[in-house]
Amino acid sequence: MLSNEKRGDAVDLSHHLSKVGQARLTSPLKGLQKYMGKPGLISLAGGLPNAAYFPFSSVSGEILAPDSFPLESGSEKSSLSWFWRLFSKPDKERTLTFTVGKYSQHPGDLDLENGLQYGMASGQPKLNEVIREFVGKVFQPSYSNWTTLVHTGNTDAWSKTVQTILNPGEGLIVSEWTYPSAMASAQPLGINPVPVGMDSEGMSSVSLRQLLAEWDESARGMPRPHVLYTVPIGQNPTGATMGIQRKKEIYDICVEYDIIIVEDDPYYFLQEGKYVPKSERLVESNTDDEAFIASLAPSYLKLDYQGRVIRLDTFSKTVCPGSRLGWFTCNPMFAERLERTAETSSQAPSGFTQIYVASLLLKWKYEGYMRWLKALRLQYRQRRDYFLDCFADEFHLQKTLSTEGYTAGTHVYYASLKPKRSFVPLSEKDVAYAKSLFSFVPPSSGMFLWLELHLEEHPSFKSLGYKALEMKLWTEIAEAGVLFAPGAMFFATPVEDDTPGYGHFRISFSNSTPEELKKAVSTLSTVLRNFMKN
């Protein structure tokens, strides 16, 4: 990061705006704003219902104390206590309460009169103050005039970003394995995914540079892409975490080739770190807030001295998905265009959402939210560890350093079936037991384990191919009562049956009980045992 005195404003990047992004009109009511807020002003310009007709007199919430989850792993207090909490009586939870009435006592306080009224697409001032403080302290953007703008969740934020900076027929740089919903927002608008090779940190800077340097507009049928979409932490689906060195390489390439980086980062606070097998695991101990922030892979914002990053943050993973609330951090020119887009579509995020999330964060304060995030990371680490421990119990795991593909640079765990207890003779069909049937890299962030299947020994492999065999196995596991996400949908371009190496499952460990996670792994083992025989 540049020191404060060295930070400049964002450079002019307005040539990246799409035709639609440029055309979004300034609100026709903008001319009225110079009069707004004048004492005694009578505004009869907008179509606002009177707050007396809002049928809510007050809304209240009971919120968890920010220290509801432990900060130390392995202690009696933690260690899957989250699981048992689900069944504990609510009165055992320590809670705080708040109430927001229709009319506030002090100007600027949250109230329903304003909170449930039409509002600026840029959201409630109280919420914006909290968000701005948070971004400054946690992500530390490297230019001076960075701006935040609330949005209604990263999916909508990405959809608005696509409209604002991409024209039909243009390319969009993505990792070769990528988040399919992001592609589903862009592709119907005529945007073409342009995949870049990956290694164990996610997108490869070497592949990116090669792609751009060798870009042949006429062969590709489109100009060199000027937008890059990335999920750098808890890469979806591989679970990779990109460190600062790689980010710097990619950022510098984007400066060189004038590319806008859209950083979709829902799993930022779910940085679980390296997986350590149970026997070698140490107790995690508490750290102060600054050390906690420093321990996280930084955002692209920290490198962004030009203002060419549009960062998407969401409360979905740290508060709740139903909030449908998040925010952009970007330069003021993009923020203004995105706000105009919001004015003509979503408008402001839900008033109820803004009231609840603002009340929560104001009640907790910055320190409380940090306390919550530290504990949340630990909860996800324990979930991840527990899930992988189940694999270690159920399968033979063998660790090998990978040097190629999306796992290059890290250890891959190869899994093979353990012999059954009643196992006696080694028949021809039992050869499968010795072979690795799948492999994975322990995810270092996020909610997912990304399983790569090795089904070449399956009797129907030659006739069915990778993709059909993936679906055949997926269906058998589903019929046995366990749902994974089939892997083919995560590939940036269509996967054919004979595309080599593309049998995968994405498996979530974020929302199940330990029993369910354990049962899912043993079901996989049981199904695989039969599957390999016919």
Next chain:
Amino acid sequence: MLSNEKRGDAVDLSHHLSKVGQARLTSPLKGLQKYMGKPGLISLAGGLPNAAYFPFSSVSGEILAPDSFPLESGSEKSSLSWFWRLFSKPDKERTLTFTVGKYSQHPGDLDLENGLQYGMASGQPKLNEVIREFVGKVFQPSYSNWTTLVHTGNTDAWSKTVQTILNPGEGLIVSEWTYPSAMASAQPLGINPVPVGMDSEGMSSVSLRQLLAEWDESARGMPRPHVLYTVPIGQNPTGATMGIQRKKEIYDICVEYDIIIVEDDPYYFLQEGKYVPKSERLVESNTDDEAFIASLAPSYLKLDYQGRVIRLDTFSKTVCPGSRLGWFTCNPMFAERLERTAETSSQAPSGFTQIYVASLLLKWKYEGYMRWLKALRLQYRQRRDYFLDCFADEFHLQKTLSTEGYTAGTHVYYASLKPKRSFVPLSEKDVAYAKSLFSFVPPSSGMFLWLELHLEEHPSFKSLGYKALEMKLWTEIAEAGVLFAPGAMFFATPVEDDTPGYGHFRISFSNSTPEELKKAVSTLSTVLRNFMKN
């Protein structure tokens, strides 16, 4: 309406889908749905955080009783009592309370575990049940397989509709005076407004037929439009209400020319009816629910035997704008495409919003909501009447039956300045007093009075023209502390300074105290008095 046995399904209208509307992908997780809900299923497919990590233990609301406002005008209980209520102590309000906890006691009940989780873009089942019952009873669609789909407010709904059924370069049929925000959503996407003349019921069916019959594709530079946008009740800005006969004429033309009608109807329940001067006004008495529904101009849905209407409803005017919640009613083919669009943008409406609006409507029940809507209409009627009474007190009003332009077919009130009390001699400059300076049609629905200015006698009229003079007067009124919405922005195509007859203000009576409304009218009078002299 056709009788039940005669109702058929919607006809095939899929040729109206835009390129983008057609291209929206089916969610890649759709294949998983056949397994969802199976007892004992372990789903590790989605990226759902565990509800234990939602920091809300419970949320509560205090809601107004559905009979909080009176059903009879003129009684001591009503008659601007809404104004005094604002300053009454909250404990005088009769309220009901509800609480939604994290885990529900009975399956299907509202809870935070599901309500704040990721959910289907189609929203919570409980909310959908209420909405479906409401549409069936109130709007009574004339085909059998009509569908409702929640959305995040009519602005977003319209934006999604534009994307789904309009291609860049196509035309969009609108009234010549129209809602500028709707145009601001469509025009940046390359959609061209095609204005149709109006009379006192809104869009003229005669003008519409003529436009379509005489459409010359090469002269117009675009094919004949296949989409019509309309605000038929409380037309924005004119406040007109379109009755069933006119709707039938327009619907039949749309069948003949194969046009989709998008009915944006936020003011449906603000049908205030005909304005009756104070001296002739009668006491309004209560009616039962069926008579109330029958007294309202019907929706296009009631005529829509083919499923070619996409109706947009919102809770913004009947509950609160901050809910950012409403619903589409349309045929299942459009609903499916709109749901796919929501999946890749807004996703589901805010969980907090869904919980609060569903809790309110479940607590009130259908009858309670009807009770609320009946009283709300009366509140707005009293506001409208009070505001027009202020004009009658402040100005000389003269009623004339209009036969042309957007007022054709109704009485127009022409306003001229009353002489000041201290008025003695009739000087040359006082000629203005005798002239009508503005006119209006009392709005029969909605929130707005639409003022037409007659400034031809102004000393600078010849040099400035209509538009600049409108802005000059607007600015003087704003400087005097009252904000109106300038009229030029409501014209479907750009207004030039010399476009005859286009000085207007749109003035809202929905959100001000009686004192403010009265003061606004006297300010207008004071400013006009000076304005006409220089």
